[in-house]
Amino acid sequence: MARTMKLRIFRGNSKDGGLQDVSVEANEGEVILDVIHRVQAEQIGDLAVRWNCKAGKCGSCSVEINGKPRLACMTQVASFDEAETVTITPLRAFPVIKDLVTDVSFNYKKAMEVRAYEPPADLKPGEARMQQIDVERSQEFRKCIECFLCQNTCHVIRDHEENKKSFAGPRFFIRLAELDMHPLDTLRNRKQSAQEEHGLGMCNITKCCTEVCPEHIRITDNAIIPMKERVVDVKYDPLRWLGSVIRKREGIN
Amino acid sequence: MAIDSDTKTSKTGVFSQGRAKLAARTYRTDKWWIQPAITAGVLFLFIVYATYRAFENGKYFAAPLISPFYSPCLAQNCVKGSTSFVGTFFGTWHVFGMTVSPSLFILIFPLAFRMTCYYYRKSYYRSFWMSPPACAVAEPHKKYTGETRAPLIIQNGHRYAFYAGLVLNVFLTIDAVQAFRNAQGQWGHMSVGTLVLTANASFLWLYSASCHTCRHTIGGRLRNFSAHPIRYKLWGWVSVLNHKHQEFAWISLFGVAFADFYVRQVSGGSIRNLYFF
């Protein structure tokens, strides 16, 4: 059941570029990445697109399809009408390198800024004991395939280049939440640094990150909001603050 | 929208240097503006109605029913029989010679609760402030600082509004219980009004119980669930409700408005509060 698909693909680099119309054959069951590959093989040999697994597991093939941030390998051709012209552009929050490939180094820089997991100093390999219910919350965040679709769609940086300095983005808010909820992590200032260094307060919980996450991680509800609440515990709640001072004095905690 | 051209020339956001040279602020083909438009419309209507009712200072009591907009009624000028059992410690206030509606003393609490609610924040940031109007649709603002500074830093006080909300829920629950009386104050009766107030109180409890702060306080803040099995159970239940917080937010909003409207109609005499027994 072959059909023709009309595409408008961004061609260009950081200096110049625009949308180019192509039409290409598409077969039953194919995804957008398949038709991009067909364009590559038959029409535009140097059309750049990033991909790896073609199974929604590596998070390489992030692009915007009809304006929505998505994985090209998990977007069915059948979800578009045959009459429709489908627009495919690179991610629009990051600098473009060529065609559909963007420079996502921002995210690796931010990854470097989140202090690594810090196990208890005396924990010997094989001795960790953790209950399933204690690791489950963090496990949800570790499903992240680093497609950076959430980072791309987050208006804080998508619409405000200048915020990139001070904002780590949803991908790294789940990383912070993962560590803060990790039963064995010993670093105790994650909440403070989330707010003071990573820009958690810039997030206005408008949930676009959650909407686009291909792993269906409930970024806002399960990571960002709980982190915001934890930040309130240590920074903005006078009663909690008082409580912690008293407990410290009495040697509890 | 006029803002469109503004953004284009200002070369920020998706039009910044280095990003793909694409002219439109979004390439979404779906009707992304419908959702924020509906939200804005409904919220706007509610605000208009609530404001009108808060200042109306009347038609809020029809024994045994009291409108949730006026309960607990803590002023001396509350209509006879409607004053709360806790007392009338606000006395009667006058501003510019006008009597202040007793509603205003208590409405600020649910207002603060809902204004700082994580869900409502999402909806009004999107629909009123358009920050962003919808996902991957460029927002019209040139600068953005989120909730990092005044006034929005106040949002971090949501938990206090939540506590206040709980107190109000208690009062409204008492109102619902009291509605199991007839107009003469005899117990053991039930009317449409009883149902309306009971439903209203229940929705409010669901709304509060599904609140993110509630989820945090009840167990979310713990690091080791296994050391607190009961709180883990509770957290699990609250998490299930929390999943539906958006729904409860709307249902309870309509619930309150409807309860008030019902009491107003009964009190004004335009309908009769039908008794089942």
Add this chain to the structure above:
Amino acid sequence: MSNQLERYKYDVVIIGAGGAGLRAAVEAREAGLSVAIVCKSLFGKAHTVMAEGGVAASMGNVNESDNWMVHFRDTMRGGKFLNNYRMAELHAKEAPERVWELEVWGALFDRTKEGKISQRNFGGHEYPRLAHVGDRTGLELIRTMQQRIVALQQKDGRDHGDAEKFIKVFAEVTITEILKENGKVSGAYGYRRENGEEIMFEAPAVILATGGAGKTFKITSNSWEGTGDGHALALKAGGHLIDMEFFQFHPTGMVWPPSVRGLLVTESVRGDGGVLTNSEGKRFMFDYIPDVFKDKYADNEAEADRWYTDQANNRRPPELLPRDEVARAINSEIKAGRGTEHGGVYLDVSKRLPADVIKKKLPSMWHQFYELAGVDITKEAMEVGPTCHYVMGGAWVEPDTAAVIDVPGLFAAGECAGGMHGSNRLGGNSLSDLLVFGRRAGLGAVEYVKSNGANPVTDGSVVAAAAKIEAPFNNPGSENPYALHHELQETAHNLVGIIRTKAELEEAIAKIADLRARAKNIGVSGGRQFNPGFHLTFDLDNMLLIAEAAAKSALIREESRGGHTREDFPKMSPTWRQVNNITTWNGSSIAVEQKHLPDLTKELFGLFDIHELEKYMTSDELSQSRGGSN
């Protein structure tokens, strides 16, 4: 060209950022060396990310009877005793430590009731042995390693003011050549995929950790990276490949729709109760239990079903036979006309487990079928068929140090190294292999660098390497790299696939030679900036080598064993068991030589029941080994 060439100096260059490469990097850095990690895709995207089922290690958390000896036995059995016994031994002994170490670095495996790392059943493993996180274990492994690298970098940042001073990741760089001076490794040369610009690393030690070669075949579970680059680099540097005829065809790949054909359906589906049936509704695996496994696998449905709840008193279901057996069985069913509409067989868990359990235990499988095939596996059966999954063959290395034989300074670990898995790899044994031998390659490189010191690159080598990269742009030829790749895949699939014959293999060898000649005429369109056609030209050259090595080795090995089945020689042969095929490249074609396998030590020999060994070994061997070396 060379004055604007991007140049770096490191102690070790690691090619590959999968599990093996990253584990090697950690080891080398912790020993004080400076390390460059080079990979073709972004950091954290290597193929390891796709591993689903788990990592095998005999921690004994679920069944206390498990230990390294049982694991060793299973590995040797799975590989049909063609494994390098020393590698299998090191692997079985060290795997638990490597897994525990991951936990110290932040991995969050699923837990047992006692709070230990949970372990699941997998084909060929006697006890529940695979540490796992749902069905995304590879992701957990790679993320943990990636974060471990970041942790080391952060520490360097704090201690030395520059996080990238001692470990730097060069993402989206393809290495095209290992540089050598005076017969020893001196560095590596390649280009940045982003802009096509060339890049040179000077380093006395290079570790290959480039993963598999599945893209040589038409139907494969591998990503585009699986083009056998490390295999080819080792050959071109003067090293050898071992046992290249052995490719693992995973029994269960998706068959429909065509665009996802080959995509893996994890073995856990069967481990968790999935059964295979043909179009007649028959659970056919009972008909395919080979003699060597008769005492370990149930021959009736009732016993097989009981096994899921009582493993001590029942034999396991035949669906959990080693992969080669299951793949061949499915292949035979389909050939006999009992396949499904789209040329597969049915795999069904929906009747065995409740929907919520399926979604919890196999979340990404559910997702994969739902989103890509429109099949809800909690309600319907999946259609599956064999897919090229793993290459057992690889660089010929010293077991203890992972040093590539005959190339001083070159090391290889992970899927691109050979020997460990013999003729067939058990599920879960690859991830543990990556960790065990990744670490050993790191150590090997450390020792080597300490005793050998620098080996500067000469201008001559740089000019020669640069010329090769330039070549396709100057070529006026009209061959299209995509079309050639397609032809190669067809050839490999049809003629060097699951079932092989002499005639077909000979045909394949001729075709591959022809394709190699045509590949010289590839003309690349477009510029150097992120140009996939240009990239494929290099990958294709490597895959041609892989295909040739596979076809030639397969032609020589006149028996059927593990991942190599000859229709004309359907039996295992004890004499062939003693032989490894070693391939060498002379610049224009591949030569294959036979080497005698190292003998089992007495200690390891003693781990087996003699009657079991009788099925694999010649009587000479048996009498020798019993009194054999130690």
